[in-house]
Amino acid sequence: MLKPLSLTLTILGILTLSIILITQSPLTVSSPEQLTNLTENQRVQAKGIIIEERIYQNYKVLTLDNELKVQVPKSTPYLLNKPLAVLGVYDNFQSPLIKSIKIKY
Numbered sequence: 001m002l003k004p005l006s007l008t009l010t011i012l013g014i015l016t017l018s019i020i021l022i023t024q025s026p027l028t029v030s031s032p033e034q035l036t037n038l039t040e041n042q043r044v045q046a047k048g049i050i051i052e053e054r055i056y057q058n059y060k061v062l063t064l065d066n067e068l069k070v071q072v073p074k075s076t077p078y079l080l081n082k083p084l085a086v087l088g089v090y091d092n093f094q095s096p097l098i099k100s101i102k103i104k105y
Helices: 002-023
Strands: 044-054 059-066 067-071 083-091 097-104
Touching: 044 097, 067 083
Parallel strands: 067 097
Antiparallel strands: 044 059, 044 083, 059 067, 083 097
């Protein structure tokens, strides 16, 4: 009797937490100082014009005019001096940056 009830409650709890995480709106970030107040893997969005592009082995790091750094896939086209809007997660492993989930250029 107890095992089916605990399984049902566990599944309902996981579904509830998933819905909360999915429907949570991302924070808008406009400077690197705002990133210091965030926890890792928090969803953020940012906009800016790309002023620098660095290519690494599997990804690119784009620097925006507001000094934010955004990690994008290496297959992203050359976007220097073009506007970029990004939805991603905050990462502070090597340096504070935004790992992109979705980009618009």
